[in-house]
Amino acid sequence: MIGHDLGGRYEIVSRIGGGGMALVYKAHDVLLNRKVAVKVLRQQFVNDDEFIRRFRREAQSAAALSHPNVVSIYDVGQEDETHYIVMEYVEGNNLNELIQERAPLQAEEAVRFAMQICDALGHAHQNHIIHRDIKPHNILIGNNGRVKVTDFGIARAVTSSTITHTGSVLGSVHYFSPEHAKGINAGEKSDLYSLGIVLYQMLTGKLPFLGESPISVALKHLQETIEAPRSINPHIPQSVENIILKATRKNQSERYSSAQEMLLDLESCLRTDRLDEPKMIFPTFNDMEETRVMPAIRGEFVTSQPLERNEQKAIVSDTSTKWADEGNAKKQKKWKKPLTVVGVTLLLLALIIFGFMWLLDKLDTEEVEVPYVVGMTLTEARAAFDAKGLRVDDPVTLEFHRDIPKDQVISQSKKAMRVKAGALIQLTVSNGPEMASLKNYVGQSFKAVKEELNSLGVTDTRIKVVEQNSEEAVDSILEQTPKSGELFDPVTAELTFVVSIGPETVEMPDLTGEKLSTARKLLKSLGLVLNEEDIFYAPSYLHEKDHIISQDEKLMPLDQVPKGSKVTITVSSGPPADAKTYVLNVRISPAVAGVASEVKIVYSDARGENMEGITRTITDTVDIPVTVMLAPDTVATITVSRDKQFMDTKEISYDELEAGTGTPGLTIPGEELLPPTQSTPDEQVQGEINGNNGESTSEGESEGSGQGQ
Template sequence: MTKVIGHDLGGRYEILTRIGGGGMALVYKAHDVLLNRNVAVKVLRQQFVHDEEFIRRFRREAQSAAALSHPNVVSIYDVGQEDDTHYIVMEYVEGHNLNEIIQERAPLQADEAVRIAMQIADALDHAHQNHIIHRDIKPHNILIGKNGRVKVTDFGIARAVTSSTITQTGSVIGSVHYFSPEHAKGINTGEKSDLYSLGIVLYQMLTAQLPFLGESPISVALKHLQETFEEPRKVNPHIPQSVENVILKAMRKNPIERYASAHEMLLDLEGSLRPERLNEPKVTFTSVNDLEETRVMPAIRGDMAPALSKDTSTQAAIVSQEVTGSETELQPKAKGWKKPLTVVGVTLVILAIIIMGFIWLLGKIDVAEVDVPYVVGKPLAEARQMLEAEGLKVEEPVLREHNKEIPIDQVLSQTKSNMRVKEGSFVQLTVSAGPELQEVGNYVGKALQSIIDELGAVGITENQIVIDDEVFDEQAAGTILQQSPKPGEQYNPETVEFTFVISKGRETVEMPNLIGMKLDQAKSMIKAKDLVLADDGILYQPSFLHDKDEVISQDPFTANDRVVKGTKITITVSSGPPKDAREHQFNIVISPAVAGKTSEVRIVYSDARGDDIEWGVRKIKDMRTFPVDVILSPDTEARLTITRDGKFIDTITITYDEIIKGSESSTLTIPGEEVPPSDVPAQTEVEPGHEEPIEEQQQEQQP
C-alpha cells in the first residue's frame, strides 16, 4: 500500500497521520468509523510481507497479546490483512513515550521513576501469568498518557521476531541496550529477561544514561555478557539505597539471582520509598563469579581450510592404502608383473586427478577474509569507498528510511559490522532519506483547534502555526477560511509554517430598545442596525398603557444584547385600547386658595392603566380648568384625587356602568377659601402685558 494516510484500512479504519515507527512496522493514528473512536494502527513494513513464517508468528503473538486485559497494557482491538498489508489495531494513547520523557527531563525524581516502574511491573506480571513474555521492554515501548497512566505496548511483537528477521531489519540496534545476557546469547528467554530489561529502564530513568554503551550492537551485547555496569548511586547520589537495590537485583546476569517474578519485583518497588527503607544496607549476592554461565564461543572462520586440507590428505592416504591392499590380495593370482603395475599406474593417475581437482575447488572456496568496516554515520559515497576498498560490495538497491534527525544519504545501519567475512561479500546499507515529507490536507472549513491537534500528532508545534487574520464570516468562530501551504502540497514537518485566516463568526450589533417607539421609528432603527423585521414580525395587541402604533415588546432579544447582523426580529405593537374600553373626561375647575395668590395644584388618577398615576402639578393665580382623561374596562372604576398647596381637597370617582349610562365628561368645581373683607387688598389696575407671570410645572402625563 503505497499511500497509507487517507486510506480506509479494512473499510473501517481511516488513517489520519503517522505517529511513529520502528524497524519492523509503522504506526499511524486512525479513526474507527464503526465505533467512532481514535485508534493506533501498526502496519508491517513492506519488506517483510513475504516472510510466511514471520507473518504466521506475528499474527499468533498479536492474537495472544489481544487476550491481555490490564489498565497498564495497551489493548489490542483487531488484527487483519488487506492485500499485502498486515496490520494490528490497538488502543490510542494520548501522550508521550517514556523515551521522550527521559530525553527531556531525566534524571527523574525517585518517586516518579518508581511509580512508572511499578506500573510496568504490574503489566508484566499480568502478561507472565498469561504465559506471554514481552522480550522488548524499552522506553520506546512505554507510553505515558496525559493522565499519568503508564501503558506498555508491543506485547507479543518482539516475540514474533525470528533471529533472521532481527538481522535483516536491524532491530537489535534499537533494543540491544536493554537485552538480558541470555537474550544476547540467543538462547530461549523467560520471564526474568523482562525483569532485567525493566531494571535497565529504571536505571536510565534515574541516571539519564544507559548501563552499557558501545560502538556497535555486538560490542554492547558482549558487555551485557561480560562486564559490570557503573552502580546507579555513583552516577546519581540522590538515588535512595533501597531503590538502587531493586536495580542491582533486577540486573543480575545470572537469572537465578534476579527476582523470582514480576509480582515480587512490584512488591519490592512498592516498599522501596518507605522512610525506614531509604537507607537500608546495600544488597549483596553470594555468587562469586556472575559470569560463570556466560561463555562466548569464537566464530567459525575461513582458517578452518588448512584442517580441511589435512583431512583430505588423510582420505587420500586411506584410498592409497585400500588400493595397496587390493594389490596385495591380487599378487598371488597374477601370472606376471605387468598387470599389477598397470593397475597401480592407472590408480595413481586417477588419484592425482582427484587431488588436483580437490585442490582447485578448495582454492575457489577458500576466499580470503576481510574485516567489515563500520560505516554507520558516514555519507553513502564515503561508505561505498570504505567497503569497496576492503573488497566488499554494496547490495543494491540501497534501502532508504526517513529520519528527521539524520541528514540525507547518511548511513543509518548496515547488515554486517565488526566481523570478518569473505572478500566480495555483499553489505546491505540503510541510509537516511531525510525527514518524511507530508502531504498538506484540506483544512478549510474545519475547526482550528482540531487542525492544531492533527498537525501536532506529526510534530508540528504551535510556533509553526500562524493566524494571519480573523474576519467576520458566516462560518462559526474558529473555522479556517484560508490556508497556506495549499492542499496537496508537500512539506517538511521540521521547517514548515502554516498560515491560516480564521472566522470570527458573524458580525454582531447591540440590540436597540424599541419599546415605546412608534412603529415607523422602530422599523427605521431595525434597518439601521442591519437587522431584519420578520415577514410576520409585527404583532398587534390591545393595550391600555401604550398608544396605538406604539411598540409594546420585542423578541427574541432585549435591549443591549449582542445580536448577529441579519437576525430576524419580531415586535408587538399596540392596537390601542380594547374595543370594550370606555374613555371619560374629568373637567377640574379649580381656583387658588386665596384669590390673587399662587396655589400649587396636584392631580393623581387611577384607571385601567394603573393606580395612582401622576397627572401633573400646576401653579395657578386665578381659576383654571384642567381636563383629565381616564380609560375604564368593564367592572372597574376611575378615581381622581386633587390636592392644593399640599392639602387634600377632593376625590371624584366614576364607574364603567356610569359611563355607559351617562355622558362622556363630567365637571368638578373647587372654589377658593373664604377671605375676610378687611383682608381683601385694594384692586389695582394692571396694564395689559404686565400680568403677574404664572409658573406651571409641567409633567408628562403617564400613559
C-alpha cells in the same frame, strides 16, 4: 479526551505517549486516589474486530503475569466505542528516550537493565507467554531505576495459534529475530534475540541493521552478520560482547536455551575474571550436504560379486574379453597414483603462487587517510572523498532524523584510518524529519481535527485559530494553512485554521414604546429585517397609535442575534373601540392669594394606576383639564394635592359616561375662602368647561374641553 471521566472513574489528565494501535494517557483513579496509565484503542480501529481482539489479548496476557519487572494491569473496559486498559503508572522515561539522550551507556548500567528485562521475560516464558515485541520503546525505566516491561499488544500464548496476518508480520522490524522475519511462529528464543539487539543498542548507541525499508532491514536480519559491538565501542568488556553475540545468533540452537540461562550469564559477566575472556567463536552452520563427484562408467562392466585374493576376473570390453591377474594390476597402479597426485599438486601450487604475485602487484596501490565527513552535506562529502581518491558507496543509506538537516551525513562506515585509494565508503545521510501529508480538513469540525493532530504529535501551541463570521456551521473549518496534500513535520510545523463562529451578530434593541417609523430605521441600521407581514396591530390602552406594544420573544432585548434575522413586532392601533375618554376640569386656587403654591394631580384609569398627570406652580386661581380613559365596568380616579397636602379626589365611572348623566368638575378654593378639604356644589363647574388662566401646564397635561363620549 483530556478532562474526560472514563468509565466514571478514571479522570484523563494528559497524553503521555502512543503507538500505531493505541494512545496512552496519564489519569487519576478517583476511586482509589492514585495515578494510573490508561491505554485507549485508536478510533480508526474501533470497528476492526482483529484489532479489538489483539487489544484485549494484551490485557489478558499482561494480567496473567505478576512480576516486579512487568507493568501491572488494573482494569479493562469499554465506554461506548472507546476500548481501554488501565495499568500501573511508572514515573520516569522509556529506554528509547534514555538511549537517545545518553547512549552509549556504561556496561554496568546496560547489564543491570538487561538483567531485569531478562528476569521479566523468564517469568513470562514460564507462564507460556511470548512477548514478540521487545524494544526500548516498550521498556520503562522508573525514577528509582526499576525496569518495567510493557505493551504485550502482540504477545501470544505458546499453545495458541499464531496471530501473524497473511502477508504481514507484527512487531518492530529493527528488533526482529530471523525466524520472526520469515513470518513463522516466534518462540522464547526470539524474545532473547530481541533483547540482544536492545543490549547492542544500549552499548553502541546504534542499531545493527538499518535500511531504506522494513523489508531490507528484515532481510539483513536473515542474511547479514552483526558488526561486533567492540568494533564500535571498544570499552565494552569481551564477556558482555560474547553475551550479545550468542543472543543474536541466526541459528536458534546456538542461542541461549532459556531466559534463565541468559540471566545467569549476565549476572557473572562483569566479574573481574571474565572481563577479558576469549571472544566466543561459533562454528559455521551449513545444512547442505557437500557435493560429491562420481566417476562415469563408460564401456566396461565390473562384476559386483566379491573376488578371492589372486583370483582372476573377466573384463568385458567392446571388442574382446581379457583375463588379468588382480595382483599385478594393483602393483602397476601403486606407483602411478602418488606420482600423479604430486605432479598435479606442484602444478596447482605454481599457479597459485603466480596468481598471488600477480594479484599483489595489481593491488599494491597507495593508501590514503579517510576524511571525516560526518556533519557535511552529501555533496561536500563526495567532494572530500574525490579529493582523496575515494568513492561513496551508492546508494547511500537514508534515515529520517529529527535533529539533523536533510542531506547531512549522519555516519560513515570507515573513519580515522587509512585505506587503499579507490575504496568504497558507506554513508548514512539524513532524510530530514519524517514528514506527513496534510489532509483536507476544510468543512470538518475543528475540535475533531485538533484531537487528530494532537495524536500525530502536533501540540496546541502550534495550532493557530483565526475566527471568522460565516454562514457555515459554528466550529467548521473554512481555510487551512498549509494546504491539503502538502508535507509537514508534525513535531515542528505550525498550522493555521480559519474557523467559523457563525454569522455576524448584533445586539437586539428594546423596541417597546418606540414609534413604528423610528423602529424601522433602527432595525435597518443594525442589519435586521422587518417585513410588513411580520407587523401585527392590536388595540392598546397603554400605547399610543403606531407605537410598538411588544416584540418577538425569540429576539429579546440585549440578545445577540445574527445579522439578517427577521423581527416580528406588535403595534398599537389605538384604544379599543369601546373605550371612553373624559376631560375633567380642575379649578384650583393657591393656598394664600398671591402666594405661589405647588399643585400635583395624580390619576388612575385604564392606562394604569397612580400616574402623575400634572405638576404646576400657581399664584392665582386656574383651571386644569385632566383627560382620563375608561374601559367598560371601570372607574377612573383623579387625586389633587397642593403644597404636598391632599386636597380632594374625584371618581368617574364608565357607566355614568355611558348613561350620559355627566360628571361635574372639581373646584379647590384657597384657605382664605374655605377650608382646604371642602368645596361647594355651586363652585363646581361642568366637566365640559375649558379653562386656562395663562398658566402653563407641565409635560403630560391635557388641554381642551371635556365631554363624555
